[in-house]
Amino acid sequence: MSGEINFKELAEFLVKAKISTYASVNRMKLEAERPGFDELEFQEGDYYYRDSYAGFFQAPGMEVVRVGGKDGEPIWAMAYSGGMLEKYHGGIEFAKQTFNFLKECLKRISAEIPFRGPESYKEGDFEYVNQVEGDVRRFIGFEKILYKGEEVFSQDYCGGIVLDK
Numbered sequence: 001m002s003g004e005i006n007f008k009e010l011a012e013f014l015v016k017a018k019i020s021t022y023a024s025v026n027r028m029k030l031e032a033e034r035p036g037f038d039e040l041e042f043q044e045g046d047y048y049y050r051d052s053y054a055g056f057f058q059a060p061g062m063e064v065v066r067v068g069g070k071d072g073e074p075i076w077a078m079a080y081s082g083g084m085l086e087k088y089h090g091g092i093e094f095a096k097q098t099f100n101f102l103k104e105c106l107k108r109i110s111a112e113i114p115f116r117g118p119e120s121y122k123e124g125d126f127e128y129v130n131q132v133e134g135d136v137r138r139f140i141g142f143e144k145i146l147y148k149g150e151e152v153f154s155q156d157y158c159g160g161i162v163l164d165k
Contacts, residue, residue: 005075005076010076014136017049021040022040023104023109034052039052046069048066048067049063049065052064058082058083060081061079061081062078062080063077063080065077074162077160080155084153085153087152088153098145098147098152098153102128102153104121104123105117105121105145116132116155126145127149137161142154142155
């Protein structure tokens with residue numbers, strides 16, 4: 001399938017999908033395919049995107065892009081795991097502030113690195129740092145959020161294209 005994937009088109013779709021789902025104020029949750037998970041979707045043309053995660057303070061999840069709609073062939077996937085550092089578990093309001101800042105960072109996603117946010121971003125007392133190696137075909141990354149210079153959130157992610165036999 002990789003010979004048929006237009007990687008530039010895929011990266012541009014990922015930018016739209018991610019801005020329109022978790023980072024969006026108007027995001028719509030779906031009936032979950034997996035009980036206990038929150039799931040978000042976006043579709044444009046032949047591409048279908050679904051983000052599925054569970055938890056709040058720690059919320060591992062997975063994103064999948066399919067060609068041919070919701071039941072189409074998976075062509076790209078990303079897994080992520082992390083969240084608020086243990087010291088901050090239980091602080092719901094501070095976690096919400098941190099996640100709102102994260103959403104602002106994720107709105108600044110680019111087609112050059114269409115996985116999470118930009119390399120760095122600051123707003124008020126919050127700072128976001130994102131390190132990634134690879135490209136849309138295969139990548140691994142790490143993001144963190146600092147509040148007044150202290151790390152409060154971190155997450156690992158990895159993924160790439162799906163190749164079947």
